[in-house]
Amino acid sequence: MVELALMGKYIGAGLAAIGLGGAGIGVGNIAGNFLAGALRNPSAAASQTANLFVGIAFAEALGIFSFLIALLLMFAV
């Protein structure tokens, strides 16, 4: 029974870590679109770096949440 719980814990942690991939896609999407826009209109790019970082931060936060779930499963449950 204990082994089963342990197995479930590890599998759950691994599944939770998949969420980080989504965050990676999101961050890459934001950065790529920023670059595409910046190449079209370089003069406007400098004023938008703050928005870039805020967007990256929001996208990344969700990935960090799933990472947190993984850590909690690994170490705290």
Place this chain on the structure above:
Amino acid sequence: MATEAHEAAGAAGHSAGMPQLDTSTWDNQIFWLVVALVVIFLVLWRVALPRIGAVLAERSGTITNDLAAAEELKQKALAAEKAYNEALEKARVEAGRIVAEAKAEIQADLDKATAKADAEIAAKTAESEARIGEIRAGALESVTEVAKDTAKELVAALGGKADARSVTAAINARLKG
């Protein structure tokens, strides 16, 4: 005692969960965090930020002043250049005037000398012409004399009686003709 220590180490030590979630240390962390933040805030608010702000303001003031001074110096330099150009222009005009004057003077001298030379030449020419005329007149007279004499002699030799008046008339007519 020993087991208790081991258990405690196990509870907060190796792989025993996330140390971040060990709530027994939170009061310690939060206390020191607040202390650190208050110290940083006071130091920044009271000392560092006003000082750096003042330095930056002073620097931008200095830069503005320097730029103004540079602008002023530039204006001065432009004015100096303008004055120099003006002086140069004036000097050029003066030089042109002097050259023209000298040229006119020289021309006047030259004209005077030319006129004098022309007059001299004309005088000499007139004199020469007069003498040539004299010589020519002399020569004509001699030719008339010789012709009269020769004609009288010829007439006498041919046995005629020479009429002095008609001979002279004939000779004159010939010479004229």
Place this chain on the structure above:
Amino acid sequence: MTDVAAEGEATGFAIHPMDQFIVKRFFCDPAHADCTSNIGAFEITNVTVWMAATVLAIIALMVFGSRGRAIIPSRIQSVGEMIYGFIYKMVEDVTGHDGVKYFPFVMTLFLFVLFSNLLGLIPMSFTTTSHVAVTVTLALSVFLFVTILGLVKNGIGFLGMFWVSSAPLALRPVLAVIEVISYFVRPVSHSIRLAGNLMAGHAVMKVFAGFASMAVISPVAVGAVTAIYGLELLVAVVQAYVFTILTCVYLKDAVGGAHH
């Protein structure tokens, strides 16, 4: 709990990526005494020491660096001025002209987070910002500051930012619920982002460092640790920047929230 430890030790492959985050008494020899349990609030721990290092580093940079007040700055002074100008511009750009008077508050947060992150990258050091307790305190202080400031400055009109007047009337209550939830999730994401990033980076570095004990893959592991260290240096700076700019974004709601 103990199963994991026992298992790790049983296989002879003992990587303890979370051990670096343990809070312990600083003047304490773990061989002779218990350094981790029953820590009082006022005891000198490694948290204390590294926060003191952070404070000293900030004072060294911002106070001693600028003590010459030179028109032509020294290197340290120009670094301090650069950070000053950077954060000042950020506050001015994001929160507008009214927000400039909260610049010292934002600067305190930025410098604390930046120096904690950077000092945490020194090997064998302790990263204070990887602890949820620390970042939650920081984020909650921002949250409470912004909320109280908004209520004091705009009165009840501050609650108007939850009522999206540009949306159709039928949608507004739904949007208001979403807005309220997202408002209260802010301190959570604000703090967990910082702690999670640093914790993840340091734990990953520790795992790769543990792989370096195996001779076969140790060159790869050492190279990976080097690469991740460079990434973590970037993350340390970017996370400090993100934390600060989010603080500015939240401040904008309080300072100019009623106007849009």
